[in-house]
Amino acid sequence: MEIKRKIYQRMLEWKKQTCGTKALLIEGARRIGKSTVAEEFGTNEYKTYILIDFNKASKKVKDVFEDLNNLDIFFQTISLEYNKRLYARDSLIIFDEIQKFPKAREAIKYLVADGRYDYVETGSLISIRESVENITIPSEERKIKMYPVDFEEFMEYMGEELLLEYISDCFKKQIPLEQKLHAKAMHLFKEYILVGGMPQALVAFKNNGRDFALADIEKRDILGLYKDDIKKAAKRYNSRVSAIFENIPAYLSTHEKRIVLSKIEEGAVFDRYEEPLFWLDDSMICNLCYKCNDPNVGLALNKNESYVKCYMGDTGLLVSHAFSENEIMDGQLYKQIMDGKLALNEGMLYENVISQMITSMGKKLYFYTRYNIEKHRNDIEIDFLISNDSKINYRINPIEVKSSKNYTTTSLGRFKEIFGKKVENQIIIHPKNYLEANGITKIPPYMLWCIFK
Known part of the structure; x- marks a missing residue:
């Protein structure tokens, strides 16, 4: 097939x-x-x-x-x-x-x-x-x-068209999936995270009894090509492009997940890294997500280019980029991810795959944070902001990504207080089943594509 x-x-x-x-x-x-x-x-x-x-x-x-x-x-x-x-x-x-x-x-x-x-x-x-x-x-x-194979294409290739239709039907009716089917859909979504959307890796996975290790071999070949491209194509600044690319897993493993240039070069300023970042974004190897200072006015109009997250264009490639070949070949990494026991790194993978899904729908990536001087930390952290693309009736949809089943909705609540008139839907993506609660739509990650339909 x-x-x-x-x-x-x-x-x-x-x-x-x-x-x-x-x-x-x-x-x-x-x-x-x-x-x-x-x-x-x-x-x-x-x-x-x-x-x-x-x-x-x-x-x-x-x-x-x-x-x-x-x-x-x-x-x-x-x-x-x-x-x-x-x-x-x-x-x-x-x-x-x-x-x-x-x-x-x-x-x-x-x-x-x-x-x-x-x-x-x-x-x-x-x-x-x-x-x-x-x-x-x-x-x-x-x-x-053209983007890597998305989750819908993955499901169809894996012969799960009926489950895909059922997911869409449940979303339209705003009801949860039957629990066993929810568990099956989550299992398939985790497979998608691990394998990713590069066709060679996906074919190797399916044609060899769902073997993650054989898919990893294909992904490492592709990563090698990307690194060669960086050396050859970005001649004027390839060392800076390479430094950002190699550090993507490290950035995404932190709490804020944004690029911190001091980890690459002492005294570095964003002016020196503007072209390298553009190169990675324009090559579609990576997806950049910028902070929006004021979502009230518009996302692109208030883009803060000094605060940026850099996601991999394909989450399956991120898995192979983030973990050593030995870690993957012994099978424990896959077991931990499939069992939901990878802690911080699992959050990194979940957030990256959501960025990939949003990008494949033709949307630019933005996030929002607010620093609280009294608390000396951010008191609002919204992972993604999606607008309705309307110039007449502009609205924003804040999205938070939760990889664990236990979490708070504090940031969404505070965001709603500030930007309430502009907020269309509040969305949490979590491993649990579909749920509407307190004006917040909580969906499993395998359901995100339905929003854009």
């Missing part, structure tokens, strides 16, 4: 809406399945397709991009090189790893204007941005972002 990706539907919409007037650029981190879904799309929706992988395209193929005055010769060369016949308005040409050959992206303007075929471009997002200095970026592109 293949992993069904939601982005496929958006690709169908692009094909229908643009009718060959725009190419499609799929942006995303490495190893999330961009090439796979592009080929699947070409197979299902066109009579033929050609995939040009610029990691290994021949010199003859690359040379043909030097002269676009005769497109008949251009298409003839590609057709012969890949031994595929092209059909007008019924063939797709995929430019894979397009960051390796910027001239192909520049050519999109002329190829789209020609109108004979459709074009999909894929590549590592940050590398795409860093490879356009000497080219004209085409306006004939529609960009969509």
Whole structure:
């Protein structure tokens, strides 16, 4: 069974809406399945397709991009090189790893204007941005972002469509799941935390009797690629990017979870780390979450760039990044997480997976804290703030993430007192079943996707 990706539907919409007037650029981190879904799309929706992988395209193929005055010769060369016949308005040409050959992206303007075929471009997002200095970026592109496999896609791949429907139905009716099914859903969600959403890891997990260790091998290979990307791509500041990346588990293990630059470099200031942080965010390797100073006015308008949390783009990768290979291979780590006995680190993983789920829904990440001078500590800590995106009737939804079953709702109460008129829903994500209490919606983490539906 293949992993069904939601982005496929958006690709169908692009094909229908643009009718060959725009190419499609799929942006995303490495190893999330961009090439796979592009080929699947070409197979299902066109009579033929050609995939040009610029990691290994021949010199003859690359040379043909030097002269676009005769497109008949251009298409003839590609057709012969890949031994595929092209059909007008019924063939797709995929430019894979397009960051390796910027001239192909520049050519999109002329190829789209020609109108004979459709074009999909894929590549590592940050590398795409860093490879356009000497080219004209085409306006004939529609960009969509692709993320790791989300929880819904995970459930469908694991054959749990009926349970997924039941979860959605319970949310709509605002009732808890039957207790045994709640326990099953929580078990599956913990599997999702540990395995993550990188397709290779997920396939290794499912095809080998749900073996976490084999999934970990795949994830460590991907982490190795990311570290190589950091060394090669972020040349001007790769040491600072690398320092932040290596310290992500350490930051997320602390109570506040925000980046503290003094742990990286004595006397460090955020100005020196602005570009490295942007690089990690723009590469989609990480998801940045900024403090909002005044949620009353708007989240982005009051972003405090000096207070930022850095989550991993995929929680399964965070697990392999945070724990040594020996810790994982003996199986105890998985047992502790599945049994809910990992203490502080479990909170780190829960908060990271919620950040991942929110991001995959197209939302920017913000948090809120208030420092109490008398108490010498924060007396309000809201993990995530989500707006309703309305400019006329702006509302915010504060979200707190609780990894244990015992907790207080003090921060939410104080937040409501201050911003009451702007608060739409108060949400707590916890390991327990669905519950409405004192104006607060308490949901298990496997139900979060329902909110965005």
